[in-house]
Amino acid sequence: MARLSLDHVTKSFANFDAVKDVSIDVADGEFLAVLGPSGCGKTTLLRLVAGFEKVTSGEIRIGGETVSGKGGSVAPEKRRVGIVFQNYALWPHMTVAENIGYSLKVARLDKAVARQKVADALALVNLQGLGDRRPANLSGGQRQRVALARCLVAAPSLVLFDEPLANLDVHLRASMEDEFAAFHKRTGTTIVYITHDQAEAMALADRIAVMDGGRLAQLATPRELYHEPANEMVASFISQGILLPADVLTAEEAGHCKVRVLGTELVVRCRPGERPRAGAKICCRSADLDVSPDGPGFDGLVKRVIYQGGAARIEFTPAAGPDLILHFEQPDPVRLESGAQARLRIKSGWLIPVAGAAS
Amino acid sequence: MSTSTRESRGQEMALTAAVAVVIVLLSLLPMLRLIKEIVAPGGTLSTVAIKAGLASPATWIATWHTLVAGIGGTILAVLSGTLVAVLITLTDIRGHSALVLCYVMPLMIAPQVTALAWLQLSGPASPFLKLFGAAPPLGTKNPLYSTSGIILLLGVQYGPLVFLLVRAGLRKLPRELVEAARAAGAGWFTVLVTIVLPLMTPSIMAAAALAFVSCVGNFGIPAFLGIPANYLVLPTLIYQRLAGGGPAVLGETAFLSVLIGAIAMAGIFAQEVMSRRRDYRISSTSLPAEPYELGRWRPAVQAGMWLLIVLVLFLPLFGLVLTSLVPGYGIALNARTATLDNYRFVLFEHGAASRAFFNSFWLSIAAAFFAVLVAVPIGYLIAWGKQRWVRLLNLSVELPYALPGVVLAIASLLLFLRPIPLTGIQLYNTVWIILYAYLARFLVLALRPTISGYHQIDRALEEAAQVAGAGLFMRMRTIIFPLVAPAAIAGGLLIFMTALSELTVSALLWSSGSETIGVVMFSFEQGGDSNYAAAMSVITVAVTFVLMLVTNLLAPYLPIGVLPWRD
Numbered sequence: 001m002a003r004l005s006l007d008h009v010t011k012s013f014a015n016f017d018a019v020k021d022v023s024i025d026v027a028d029g030e031f032l033a034v035l036g037p038s039g040c041g042k043t044t045l046l047r048l049v050a051g052f053e054k055v056t057s058g059e060i061r062i063g064g065e066t067v068s069g070k071g072g073s074v075a076p077e078k079r080r081v082g083i084v085f086q087n088y089a090l091w092p093h094m095t096v097a098e099n100i101g102y103s104l105k106v107a108r109l110d111k112a113v114a115r116q117k118v119a120d121a122l123a124l125v126n127l128q129g130l131g132d133r134r135p136a137n138l139s140g141g142q143r144q145r146v147a148l149a150r151c152l153v154a155a156p157s158l159v160l161f162d163e164p165l166a167n168l169d170v171h172l173r174a175s176m177e178d179e180f181a182a183f184h185k186r187t188g189t190t191i192v193y194i195t196h197d198q199a200e201a202m203a204l205a206d207r208i209a210v211m212d213g214g215r216l217a218q219l220a221t222p223r224e225l226y227h228e229p230a231n232e233m234v235a236s237f238i239s240q241g242i243l244l245p246a247d248v249l250t251a252e253e254a255g256h257c258k259v260r261v262l263g264t265e266l267v268v269r270c271r272p273g274e275r276p277r278a279g280a281k282i283c284c285r286s287a288d289l290d291v292s293p294d295g296p297g298f299d300g301l302v303k304r305v306i307y308q309g310g311a312a313r314i315e316f317t318p319a320a321g322p323d324l325i326l327h328f329e330q331p332d333p334v335r336l337e338s339g340a341q342a343r344l345r346i347k348s349g350w351l352i353p354v355a356g357a358a359s
Numbered sequence: 360m361s362t363s364t365r366e367s368r369g370q371e372m373a374l375t376a377a378v379a380v381v382i383v384l385l386s387l388l389p390m391l392r393l394i395k396e397i398v399a400p401g402g403t404l405s406t407v408a409i410k411a412g413l414a415s416p417a418t419w420i421a422t423w424h425t426l427v428a429g430i431g432g433t434i435l436a437v438l439s440g441t442l443v444a445v446l447i448t449l450t451d452i453r454g455h456s457a458l459v460l461c462y463v464m465p466l467m468i469a470p471q472v473t474a475l476a477w478l479q480l481s482g483p484a485s486p487f488l489k490l491f492g493a494a495p496p497l498g499t500k501n502p503l504y505s506t507s508g509i510i511l512l513l514g515v516q517y518g519p520l521v522f523l524l525v526r527a528g529l530r531k532l533p534r535e536l537v538e539a540a541r542a543a544g545a546g547w548f549t550v551l552v553t554i555v556l557p558l559m560t561p562s563i564m565a566a567a568a569l570a571f572v573s574c575v576g577n578f579g580i581p582a583f584l585g586i587p588a589n590y591l592v593l594p595t596l597i598y599q600r601l602a603g604g605g606p607a608v609l610g611e612t613a614f615l616s617v618l619i620g621a622i623a624m625a626g627i628f629a630q631e632v633m634s635r636r637r638d639y640r641i642s643s644t645s646l647p648a649e650p651y652e653l654g655r656w657r658p659a660v661q662a663g664m665w666l667l668i669v670l671v672l673f674l675p676l677f678g679l680v681l682t683s684l685v686p687g688y689g690i691a692l693n694a695r696t697a698t699l700d701n702y703r704f705v706l707f708e709h710g711a712a713s714r715a716f717f718n719s720f721w722l723s724i725a726a727a728f729f730a731v732l733v734a735v736p737i738g739y740l741i742a743w744g745k746q747r748w749v750r751l752l753n754l755s756v757e758l759p760y761a762l763p764g765v766v767l768a769i770a771s772l773l774l775f776l777r778p779i780p781l782t783g784i785q786l787y788n789t790v791w792i793i794l795y796a797y798l799a800r801f802l803v804l805a806l807r808p809t810i811s812g813y814h815q816i817d818r819a820l821e822e823a824a825q826v827a828g829a830g831l832f833m834r835m836r837t838i839i840f841p842l843v844a845p846a847a848i849a850g851g852l853l854i855f856m857t858a859l860s861e862l863t864v865s866a867l868l869w870s871s872g873s874e875t876i877g878v879v880m881f882s883f884e885q886g887g888d889s890n891y892a893a894a895m896s897v898i899t900v901a902v903t904f905v906l907m908l909v910t911n912l913l914a915p916y917l918p919i920g921v922l923p924w925r926d
Contacts, residue, residue: 052538052649076541083542087645089535092638093557102553103543134638147539154543 003028004049004158004190009058009068011044018044020214021058029188033205035195037237041214042194046160049192050083051076063157079158082151086163088143090135096146097122097131103154121149125179141172148183161193165200177203198238202226210234226285228269228350235283235352242289242326246282248351251275261346262298262320270351277354284349289328291336297345300326302336312336316344370831378737378752385799386755389770396613396773412614421596421615424585425575425622428509428592432574435514437567440521441559443667445551447522448529451650452661459526459926461668466519466923467903469860471579471877472896473516475884476675478503478583479682479893486681487674489691497689504588509581513574515671520573521566523923528562529555533645547651558641561634568630572623576763578863579877583884593619594765598866606776609769616769620762627761676900682893701894705879712895714872715879718790722875723858726797727851730805734847735840738806742813743821753810760803764863771796771868790873796864801857805850808921812846815918845916852910860899 004026011019019041026032034042047053049060051073059069062081067074090099097118104114122128125145135143144164151159161180165173181204184191195201201208202222210217210225210233217237218230229235236243246259252274256267261282268282300318303325312334316326326344336342400407412418447458465473480487482501488494502508532555540550556563578594585595597612604611653660684697705712741753759767775786775795786792824838862877869878876899883892907924914925 050538050542052534052541075546076538077544077546079542080544081542083539085535085539087533087535089533089539091536091539091554091558092640093560102540102545106540106543106545106549106553136638136640150539150543 003061003063004192005059005061006045006049007059007061009045009048009060010056011041011048011053012056017056017214019048022211022214022216023058024209024216024219026190026192029190031184031191031193031204031206033193033195033201033208034211035198035201035208036211036217038196040211042196042211043162044214045211046083046162046192046194049158050081050160051079080154080156082154082156082159084144084147084151084159084161084164086166088135088147088167090143090146090150092135094135095131096127096133096135096138099135099146100131100150100153102150107154117153121153124152124183125149140168141176144168144176145179148179152183152187156189158190158192161191161195163194163196165195165197173200180204210237212237228271229283230353231355232281232283232352235281235350239285240327241283241285243281243283243352244324244326244346244349245321246280246351247278248274248276248280257351259349259351261349262318264296264298264346266346266349268349268351271353274351274353280354281352282349283352284346286328288346288348289326290345290347291330292343292345295343295345297343299341299343302338302340302342305334305336305338307334316342318344374736374831374835375740378733378740381733381737382752382755385795385802386759389767389774389799390758392774393613393617393766393770396610397617400610409614412611412618415611417591417596418615418618421591421593422618422622424506424581424590425592425594425619427506428513428581428585429571429575429622429626431506431510432513432517432577433567433571435510436517436521436570436574437563439514439518440523440566440570441525441556441563443518443664444522444525444529445555446660446664448526449551449555449648449651450653450657450660452653452657452664454661456926458664458668460924461672462522463519463924464672465516466523467856467907468900469579469862469877470512470516470577471583471862471880471884472679472860472900473675474503474512474580474583475880475889475892475896476679477508477512477515479678479889480675484689484889485678486685486690486692487678490681501587503584504590505584506590508584509590509592512580512584513577516577516580517570517573518671519923521563521570524566524569525559525562527920528559530647531641532558532647533641534648535645536641537648558639560637561639564630564634568627571626572761572763575619575623575626576765576863578765578866579881582862582866582881586885593622594763594863597765597769601867606772609772609776613769613773616763616766620766623761623763679893679896679900682890683897685890687890688887701890702898705891705894705898709879709891711874711882712879712891715874715876715895716898718793718873719859719861719876722790722794722797723855725794726801726858727805727854729798730802730854731847731851733802734805734809734850735843736835738809738813738843738847739835739839741806742810743818753806756803756806759799760801764800764861765867767796767800768864768867771799771864788870788873793865793868793873793875796868797858797861800864801854804854804857805847808846808850808853808918809843811918811921812843816842845913846918846921849910849913849917849921852906852913856903856906859902860896 006022006024009019009022010017022045034045036042044053048055048068051067054073055068060067062079067079100121101114101118104117118131122131125148127142127145135146138146165176168176177200193204205222207219207221208225209219212233218225218234225234225238229238229241232243235241244261246261248257248259250258252270252272255269257270257274258265258267259282298318298320300316302314303317304315306313311329311331314328314330314336318324318326330336397409443462446452447455478501479485481503483495483497483499485494536554537550540554576594581592581595585592593615597615600608600612681692683701685692686696686698686700690696707713737752771792775792778785786795820842821834821838824834860876862881865875865878866881869875876895880892880895910922914922
């Protein structure tokens with residue numbers, strides 16, 4: 001177990017920055033998910049931590065020891081880091097037991113001790129008795145378990161997961177998710193978990209680092225990401241947040257302030273110290289929207305009604321903002337039809353802080 | 360409607376039938392004729408031919424020599440080819456394309472030219488050694504006239520073959536398999552030994568089998584190095600028997616050629632067995648691993664690489680050029696003695712030599728042209744055909760090339776010794792029998808690139824033309840041929856380069872008036888006129904080199920791997 005620190009890490013390839021000035025501190029035993037759309041630099045980040053890539057600038061420390069930085073780069077084999085790859089990366093020419101025992105063999109561990117450790121690791125991932133099989137004869141879920149066991153057997157100080165569930169079907173994903181969570185609880189290992197699946201990240205992680213275009217967009221707990229996104233990217237990326245232009249009317253008071261959105265005034269949550277300003281944005285969730293035929297609110301047009309079983313997803317364009325699309329769910333019985341006029345009310349929202357403001 | 364179905368059916372049938380005829384004529388017929396000669400000489404089943412062959416001690420000695428040279432050459436080729444492939448593919452060594460081009464070059468040079476070039480580097484008459492005054496006294500035996508000389512040159516000749524196959528395998532190795540091992544604490548050398556090389560077993564085994572078949576069937580190197588030392592392998596034994604006994608000993612040589620074929624097949628069979636012992640299938644695809652940083656070793660490794668290339672390519676070619684400029688055997692080369700007379704002699708004065716240039720050029724062009732034309736429809740049936748039996752087609756086209764050239768040469772002799780029935784046309788003792796053998800042997804060289812060309816083309820392009828109403832022949836001409844033409848033509852150029860200085864087949868099939876470059880080169884060397892042989896070699900190497908450059912112009916339109924020397 002060890003603390004992992006990334007300190008202003010930048011990685012440039014020939015003509016672009018894959019990772020730009022990223023600083024993250026992962027506490028001992030923490031489960032950190034790195035979340036982002038494809039091409040955001042999250043896999044490069046993992047490869048930097050593992051030592052397969054060298055930092056262009058900045059520093060990476062594992063357990064207090066600088067492994068990447070100005071002074072050079074510690075080779076991957078010397079970092080005591082375990083990795084679980086998306087495609088499992090099991091060696092086809094070895095049996096399951098040989099795969100798992102590889103790091104022990106490399107470390108020249110006593111054969112009997114190694115055999116016992118391999119058996120323990122197999123038991124830990126519920127694969128007792130499959131040690132003599134070939135990886136090719138295993139199912140996808142079993143292969144992923146072997147990969148997990150292989151990385152655990154060496155008791156690494158830090159385990160990196162590179163989209164480990166991306167190749168599994170939905171059903172298997174849920175059960176492997178449980179298994180990862182249980183494993184983390186049991187071993188208390190520090191984990192960095194790369195994924196593009198928000199639900200996965202939310203379910204597993206203590207904290208989530210959202211990446212966008214090589215930069216760290218926000219580093220926060222899942223709850224905070226959802227309720228208090230630090231910028232527009234995070235707001236719209238997490239759970240399809242709705243961004244609406246707003247003018248801040250009053251200064252913050254007890255975590256709230258008054259704003260004007262689409263011609264109506266409402267009170268939203270905000271960071272301490274917010275002052276009145278124009279051209280701000282608020283983020284609201286579909287659950288924050290409500291149909292209010294007679295009450296306060298704003299009028300608009302129902303663009304589309306997509307029935308999804310038990311409820312319908314409604315896409316709505318306000319008259320005051322013809323370029324905006326608001327979406328929300330209406331449970332059965334669905335009354336709105338596409339092309340109909342309707343009046344919506346925003347119950348709550350979050351004021352996106354000024355770019356660059358400290359959190 | 361039914362007439363148009365019948366028409367398109369008819370075209371497909373016609374194409375299939377034409378392809379079948381070509382393949383029966385070129386691949387199956389000679390092989391069947393050869394087998395018939397062994398099991399039923401003179402038309403009745405008997406074991407006389409086999410017994411006679413087995414009883415001869417020369418057979419056993421030559422078989423033993425073939426195995427020694429074949430296995431020795433294979434081991435050397437596998438070791439050197441794999442080492443070079445690992446260094447070039449997995450490390451951050453610089454100048455990849457130049458290294459690949461230079462290392463693969465010996466593969467494009469005919470074996471007898473390689474042999475001749477190396478002979479010019481050593482031995483008492485070596486103009487190269489004489490430059491430094493280091494030549495041994497006249498009468499000393501050239502050290503290359505020996506078993507180890509043959510093994511060395513076979514290794515040099517076919518190391519590139521191993522290199523190409525192993526490199527192709529290494530490039531497909533997903534980086535995660537390497538990285539998982541490194542994360543498990545293994546250093547680069549451990550990863551190489553425990554992960555990379557085991558996973559490369561199928562590539563290395565396939566390469567070894569190919570190298571073995573090539574070594575066993577090689578004629579040029581044991582002919583130039585072994586015959587003077589009276590070290591006969593099966594191909595040279597067949598040559599000597601046939602040269603001494605003529606058609607009368609054909610039955611006996613047929614047995615010997617089947618013996619070579621059997622040894623070659625045993626090599627391929629051994630590879631199959633070895634590759635199946637474990638599961639080496641790599642299921643995932645990914646980027647190749649980051650190159651290993653050689654760090655402070657890089658200059659040394661790089662220098663070692665270039666030293667190797669100087670040794671196996673530049674020095675021998677240099678020796679060849681020097682010899683071609685020397686007026687006669689054993690004369691030291693200097694500004695006063697250097698002459699171009701040898702070139703003038705072989706090009707314009709010596710009848711057989713100038714005839715040979717003419718013959719080899721048109722034989723190569725004809726073989727290449729025909730192969731390109733035939734490869735397109737055959738490739739169509741193999742790559743896109745729906746019938747299962749079509750796969751067998753591929754195998755039967757590969758066979759004449761997979762088997763040593765001597766086998767095909769003997770089969771052609773047997774087939775055409777007597778005039779062709781019904782027509783009375785006599786191919787034996789004419790240049791046409793050589794053309795027949797070239798067509799059969801080299802067709803696959805154009806077919807392989809064409810098939811990989813087909814695999815790169817979206818079939819929908821053809822289907823779109825079909826929907827537009829184009830019949831099969833129309834589609835062939837207007838859509839398919841233009842699309843696969845670059846690959847097929849590149850294959851044709853490979854055939855031209857290979858056939859130009861070919862020796863194995865023509866050594867057994869030539870007759871007065873139908874000499875090839877390889878044959879005349881060989882007879883010059885046997886007669887002690889190395890300088891003439893060297894001049895001819897330099898010309899063919901130069902032609903090959905120019906053609907390689909020309910073919911490079913096609914490279915942007917070709918599937919990867921069609922041009923072996925392109926990285």
